[in-house]
Amino acid sequence: MQRHFDQELLDLKEKILRMGILVEEQVQGALRAxxxxxxxxxxxxxxNDRQVNALDVEVDEDCLRLLALQQPAARDLRFITxxxxxxxxxxxxxxxxxxxxxxxxxxxxxxxxxPYIDIPRMANWSLRMVKEALDAFVNHDADLARxxxxxxxxxxxxxxxxxxxxxxxxxxxxxxxTRAIRITFISKYLERIADHATNVAELVVYMVEGKIIRHTxx
Amino acid sequence: MQRHFDQELLDLKEKILRMGILVEEQVQGALRAxxxxxxxxxxxxxxNDRQVNALDVEVDEDCLRLLALQQPAARDLRFITxxxxxxxxxxxxxxxxxxxxxxxxxxxxxxxxxPYIDIPRMANWSLRMVKEALDAFVNHDADLARxxxxxxxxxxxxxxxxxxxxxxxxxxxxxxxTRAIRITFISKYLERIADHATNVAELVVYMVEGKIIRHTxx
Numbered sequence: 554m555q556r557h558f559d560q561e562l563l564d565l566k567e568k569i570l571r572m573g574i575l576v577e578e579q580v581q582g583a584l585r586a587x588x589x590x591x592x593x594x595x596x597x598x599x600x601n602d603r604q605v606n607a608l609d610v611e612v613d614e615d616c617l618r619l620l621a622l623q624q625p626a627a628r629d630l631r632f633i634t635x636x637x638x639x640x641x642x643x644x645x646x647x648x649x650x651x652x653x654x655x656x657x658x659x660x661x662x663x664x665x666x667x668p669y670i671d672i673p674r675m676a677n678w679s680l681r682m683v684k685e686a687l688d689a690f691v692n693h694d695a696d697l698a699r700x701x702x703x704x705x706x707x708x709x710x711x712x713x714x715x716x717x718x719x720x721x722x723x724x725x726x727x728x729x730x731t732r733a734i735r736i737t738f739i740s741k742y743l744e745r746i747a748d749h750a751t752n753v754a755e756l757v758v759y760m761v762e763g764k765i766i767r768h769t770x771x
Numbered sequence: 772m773q774r775h776f777d778q779e780l781l782d783l784k785e786k787i788l789r790m791g792i793l794v795e796e797q798v799q800g801a802l803r804a805x806x807x808x809x810x811x812x813x814x815x816x817x818x819n820d821r822q823v824n825a826l827d828v829e830v831d832e833d834c835l836r837l838l839a840l841q842q843p844a845a846r847d848l849r850f851i852t853x854x855x856x857x858x859x860x861x862x863x864x865x866x867x868x869x870x871x872x873x874x875x876x877x878x879x880x881x882x883x884x885x886p887y888i889d890i891p892r893m894a895n896w897s898l899r900m901v902k903e904a905l906d907a908f909v910n911h912d913a914d915l916a917r918x919x920x921x922x923x924x925x926x927x928x929x930x931x932x933x934x935x936x937x938x939x940x941x942x943x944x945x946x947x948x949t950r951a952i953r954i955t956f957i958s959k960y961l962e963r964i965a966d967h968a969t970n971v972a973e974l975v976v977y978m979v980e981g982k983i984i985r986h987t988x989x
Contacts, residue, residue, distance in 0.1 A: 617852065737952070
């Protein structure tokens with residue numbers, strides 16, 4: 554019984570990682586659609602979102618089943634409820650990849666405003682945070698999780714920097730306003746991806762140490 | 772034992788409602804700070820956010836304790852995991868109230884751009900959605916929850932309408948750009964509050980009917 558349960562916990566861990574990889578591919582695809590101005594790819598990424606949603610539903614059902622049948626205690630209980638919550642966070646990251654694609658489709662209808670420099674940097678940074686937060690989850694690594702929480706500041710700084718740059722574009726030439734605002738939205742989506750990574754990391758610290766750090770570190 | 776457990780479930784329900792009221796007050800306060808250009812109030816609302824955070828932590832701990840000690844099945848199990856997730860959604864709504872206050876503080880440093888008409892409408896509509904989603908939760912009312920999910924479209928429409936209006940401001944007079952963008956951000960925050968209400972409503976349908984409707988209705 555216990556061995557079977559341990560296997561189910563491993564399966565759950567594996568499913569969360571699979572979901573993480575899929576979500577990462579969604580965000581990377583969205584960025585590629587934006588940078589290469591590839592509307593077909595943007596539409597494909599939007600359609601792919603349902604795969605992430607399906608995994609989210611699966612994780613939820615797996616967790617409920619484990620809670621009902623195994624009635625786990627302490628460490629396992631926290632692992633399962635954390636997995637449920639992480640799945641929600643990942644699903645929201647995928648929604649943001651979809652939002653990036655929606656803005657990319659709009660941006661593709663006009664000439665490119667400027668080469669993208671900060672946006673890919675923000676995306677890479679945010680994705681690394683997501684990846685590290687998931688690594689922290691599967692390895693019960695609270696130190697790595699704490700590092701992710703502090704990484705969030707860098708993304709916020711980049712968002713502000715990019716906003717100031719776009720603002721100067723808009724002031725100089727009102728023709729750029731619509732495009733500049735759409736790019737601002739994209740930077741906000743990336744900022745929110747980093748926020749979700751931070752949420753995951755905070756959940757992991759709680760799972761490992763039984764200590765709630767969310768609401769205290771920001 | 773069962774009677775004691777029933778009482779604990781009632782306490783949990785009551786705590787979620789209390790959190791809902793607090794979050795509603797936060798959003799209403801943020802709107803008042805914006806409309807009345809009251810920076811002191813904005814700072815007070817930002818400081819109050821910690822009360823919501825404290826309740827979120829409490830709900831989480833209550834739920835984990837109930838899961839560990841009572842090992843509930845079926846209906847009660849779903850009720851408890853749903854409460855955990857709803858608490859997270861409400862906490863995020865309160866974060867958005869804080870974001871509105873941050874933008875209000877920035878807007879208060881410049882003359883008012885225009886009278887607020889759509890913003891209070893969006894706020895009222897979004898808050899009603901949150902309230903109804905919580906009513907649906909405590910009354911196990913899947914019909915009301917489904918209604919909340921469809922209400923979301925109205926907020927999206929208002930956001931687009933307001934964005935077009937602000938865009939024409941910016942095009943006519945670039946001096947308005949910074950303010951118009953801050954107001955656009957506020958409308959996005961209100962849209963996200965409606966999204967959180969929709970998330971809660973979808974969770975309630977699942978709790979009542981055991982059917983996952985999220986990812987299918989949008």
